[in-house]
Amino acid sequence: MTALFGYTDILRYSIKGNEEIHGYIDEIEKVASKASALTQQLLTFSRKQILEPVVIDLNDVVEEMSDMLQRIIGEKIEFKRDLNKDLPLIMADKSGIEQVIVNLAVNSRDAMPNGGVLRIETRQEYLDRIAVAAQPGIVPGEYVLLRVSDTGHGIPRDIRDRVFDPFFTTKADIGGTGLGLSTVFGIVKQTGGFLDVDSGESKGTTIDIYLPAVEGELEPLAIAQEKDLPLGSETILVVEDDPAVRKTVMTILKGAGYKAVEATDGADAIRKIALSNEPFDMIITDIVMPHIDGRELADKIKEANSDIKILYISGYDSVSKQPLSLISKREDFLQKPFTAAHLTRKVREILDK
Ligand SMILES: Nc1ncnc2c1ncn2[C@@H]1O[C@H](COP(=O)(O)OP(=O)(O)OP(=O)(O)O)[C@@H](O)[C@H]1O
Ligand SMILES: [Mg+2]
Structure with a gap:
């Protein structure tokens, strides 16, 4: 069905402007969704x-x-x-x-x-x-x-x-x-x-x-498997002051199998690292944060553990470039907003370096 709807969308774009044919495409979609609904219904109904x-x-x-x-x-x-x-x-x-x-x-x-x-x-x-x-x-x-x-x-x-x-x-x-x-x-x-x-x-x-x-958290593997995301099992610390972004990143990472720990700012991150029994393989940190920015945080952490991988994330656009000037071109960076696929691919790529 996804494919069918995908192709009808492609058709619709490729014949822009032809109202009559658009009408037919709408009909195909309607019939198709009805057919799929019916099949599903029969299957559920017959408990298959x-x-x-x-x-x-x-x-x-x-x-x-x-x-x-x-x-x-x-x-x-x-x-x-x-x-x-x-x-x-x-x-x-x-x-x-x-x-x-x-x-x-x-x-x-x-x-x-x-x-x-x-x-x-x-x-x-x-x-x-x-x-x-x-x-x-x-x-x-x-x-x-x-x-x-x-x-x-x-x-x-x-x-x-x-x-x-x-x-x-x-x-x-x-x-x-x-x-x-x-x-x-x-x-x-x-x-x-x-x-x-x-x-x-x-x-x-x-x-x-x-x-x-x-009560509970989103079923992690369901999210990952659904989108065919690259998986992993490493331990990652997520440092982000925006709760919504932090929650999303955490959900995606856990969904992909990682052990993810969250920190609300630089000081919290340092505390979490000190308290952790296991070394972190990677830090994902926001660049712009109050008190300690992502750059400073990464430097501090690297002093104690030079093997740790760092991924910077930031919402600043390419026009202002401001936070980007804090990090060098050789460092890994992901611009917000990003999708689950972007994030998991980037994370896997950095860990595999
Ligand atoms: N939102 C609604 N407004 C008015 N009547 C409704 C509504 N939903 C259901 N009905 C009535 O309940 C009946 C049974 O609904 P049901 O969804 O089980 O079957 P259906 O819609 O007739 O067929 P199908 O769902 O297989 O296309 C409908 O035929 C309709 O008379
Ligand atoms: Mg009905």
Whole structure:
């Protein structure tokens, strides 16, 4: 499917300006996404698809799918996202969650033939005993809410009890299989969650999916393997004062198999080195930091351990060149922002020198 969407994108670029053919390409994509959704659905439904739960960030899943979702719902429907930051992680099968979202988005699209709004929201919710009382097997605690809502025609009252039944469909004429919502139900249940539907003719449909929040870190290997990143097992100290950048670098490195230790500034880095039982193979340091800058830090560390590899990172652009003047051309440098692939390749290259 990725290849198919890739080729349709290439086609679209190579015949820029031809509206009619663009229309055909859109149709190919729609049919293809439907076909893949159906195949997936049948597989899940027949339990041939084994769900493999890993720790994931629901917001990342939604973000990654956004372009695809916009293509599926078309231009008449506005796609809004309201993803709450600091969302706890969940333990779920990623493609299962993608399938849940696609199925719901497709249902919403079908309910808004004249356009409307599809909204995907995420947030954290604490459910107490009263809130989960009606849900068999669900315990009180922190949950991640995935809310998919539309401004469509709503689910008529007389069929509301049946929409989750396998093969129940009001779309037999357009090829509906009636497996969409039963698949959603199955995946949510297997993920340890539950769902709630609120629908009405004048207010559209809102599906709330509650999935148990988990404590823990992003499943490292899942990230690495997915993108085919070069791996390693060396020990790396990450010195970066920006918490968001630091967290990202840490996640990528751990994802690629490295033992990564974080430090918030130069002084913290020196402390971490002194406290560590194991020598560090590499330091990744920001150049511009308060008190001790990356250059000074690297010099200090090298005095004690001349074998240690250093990779500088910095957000300054090529125009200002300012921090770059602190390091020589022979030294290794990576400009922010960088991707997981850039970072892991650079790290591997330096360690293998
Ligand atoms: N967002 C929605 N708005 C209005 N009706 C809906 C919505 N979602 C589901 N329905 C109703 O529930 C029925 C069952 O949905 P389900 O996704 O299981 O199957 P389907 O959409 O008919 O077929 P398929 O998903 O295989 O294409 C739909 O036929 C439709 O009548
Ligand atoms: Mg459906």
